[in-house]
Amino acid sequence: MTVEEIIKKDLGTIIDVRSYGEFMGGHVVDSINIALNEIPERLEEIKNLTMPLILCCASGNRSNQAQQLLSQQGIECYNGGSWLDVNYYKSK
Template sequence: MNIESIIQEKKGTIVDVRTPEEFRGGHVAGAINIPLNEVPYRVEDLKTLKAPVVLCCASGNRSGQAHRYLQQHGLECYNGGSWLDVNYYQSLAV
């Protein structure tokens, strides 16, 4: 399944790994904010979320780092890239 379908069909959880300040400035509706620096300490929390987890940030760099780390810890997750892209895909949902 591709990321666009997961987002549009609300099959998982969107996690934004930007800072709380960035998140407050705008984010995907329904997204959870877990800053990248907290990800290693919140793996167990992330494992309780509806899978798959779609990670996003400002450009895709931080979400890519989180994706690699979480995959190594057995989480079903995807790098959604920029939160603006994820927001766009969500807006296409029927």
Template sequence: MDLKKIIKEKTGTIVDVRTPMEFSGGNAEGSINIPLQELEIRKEELKSLKQPLVLCCASGGRSGQATQYLTHQGIECYNGGSWLDVNFYQTQTV
């Protein structure tokens, strides 16, 4: 798994697990917002998204929790860390 390649080539879906208020203050291009506390009730929606999922948040902590939970639910996903890192990987040309 090459996380940078998945992000750059858009072969999955970027899911930001921060709160809607945090998300509205800035987010990775093309990402969708599903807050950490809503993962369980939105599990079917998450399963229907193009996988693998790249999960991000402010620093990587919440996306790490989300990765652990969703992996146990059988969803292919990776911790992308901070949304700023994901955004940076999207803009790389090499």
């Protein structure tokens, strides 16, 4: 299953890893905000979310870093890239 299909079928949880200020400027409906720098201290919370995780940010760079970090912890997650792309897939 592709990331686009996971988003369209509303499987898992969408996490926006941008800062709170960026998130408040616009985000995917029903996504949650956990900034990239907060991930290590919020691992237990993240592990309790519905999997798989779709990670997004402004361009895909921070979500790629988050994906690598979480994958090393054995968490099923995918880099969704830009939150605008994820939002587009969700609206289709």
